[in-house]
Amino acid sequence: MTQINPLRVGIAPISWVNDDIPGLGDDLYTQDKVLSEMATIGYVSTEMGRIFSSDIPAFKNKLKEYNIQLASKFVGVIFSDPERLEQELQSFAKWAKFLHEMGSKYVITCEMGGSMHWDPRRPEKDNSIQKLNDAEWKSLVQGLHQAGEICGTYGQTLVFHPHAGTVVETKEEVDRLMSSTDPSLVHLLYDTGHAYYGGYDPLEQLRIYWDRIPYVHLKDVRQKVLDWVQRENIDFRSAVVNGLFTVPGDPEGCIDFLPIFRELLGRGYDGWVVVEAEQDPRVANPYRYAKMAKDYIDSAVMTVQTS
Secondary structure, three states, rough: OOOOOOOOEEEEEHHHOOOOOOOOOOOOHHHHHHHHHHHOOOEEEEEEOOOOOHHHHHHHHHHHHHOEEEEEEEEOOOOOOOOOOHHHHHHHHHHHHHHHOOOOEEEEEEEOOOOOOOOOOOOOOOOOOOOOEEEHHHHHHHHHHHHHHHHHOOOOOEEOOOOOOOOOOOOHHHHHHHHOOOOOOEEEEEEEHHHHOOOOOHHHHHHHHHHOOOOOEEOEEEHHHHHHHHHOOOOHHHHHHOOEEEOOOOOOOOOOHHHHHHHHHHOOOOEEEEOOOOOOOOOOOOOHHHHHHHHHHHHHHHHHHHH
C-alpha cells in the first residue's frame, strides 16, 4: 500500500525570482510560469513574492486556478528603532490585513535593522551587521509583541524568521529573542538552512522550541560554500549567488533531514512545510531543483513512516 505524505508541502517563489536579490530571475519567469511549475510538481502552497499580483481578487483567482494556497509573506520590519516603531507597525498591519484577506494564517516577520543589505538607514555599500544594543533589543521585543497582537485580531500567528545577514542570525541571538518574547505572541519560523548557518544544530533547535514552531522552511547548505563564506567574511547576497543554499535532496547539501522528518512526523506536526532555497535560477534550474526537493521529501517521509 502506498504511503501518503501527511505533511502539507509548499515552495516559495524565491527559487524562481529571488526577493533577496533585486532583479535576479525577473526576466526569466512570469507569475503563471512559476505557479504552473509549482502545481505540476505537486506543491500545495506558496508564499508571496514580488512576481505575484497584489490585487487580492485577481491573485485569489490565479491561485485557485492552480489549486495553490498562499501560506504567508515575508514582512521585513525595523522594530529595533524606537523612532520608527509606529510607522513600522502601521506597515506591518497593512500586510497582516492583506494576508488575512488572502486566507493566510501566518505572518513571517524578520528584523531588518542593522542587517547587511536591507536596512534603508545605512549606506548601500556597508555590508556589515550592526549588532543591536540593549535599548534596540527592548524596542524590537516591544514591536514584536505589538505586531503579535495585531496578528491576533485577524486570527493569525506571527512567526519570527532568524535570517543570515541580520541581527537575529546566531544561536545566541535566536535564544535571546525566544527568551525575551511572549510565547503567546511571538512564534519561531524553523528554517533548517538559516539555523545551520547561524551555528544552531537544526535538530536541536527543533526540539528546544517545538512548542513555538508552527511553520517550517526547508533548505540545505553547501558546506564548502559556507566554509568559504565564513573564512572570507562574505556578504549574504554574494553567498547566495555563489551557491550557499540548496534544496533538500541535493547531494551537495550537508544537513541530515531524516531525523528532522522523524521529529516532525513523530510529534504530529500539522503546519506548513515550505521549501525555500535561495539560488541563482540561471545556475540552478528552478523546476529541476523544486522537483528534486519534492521527490526527496516524499521519499524521506515514506522512509520514516515505514521504519
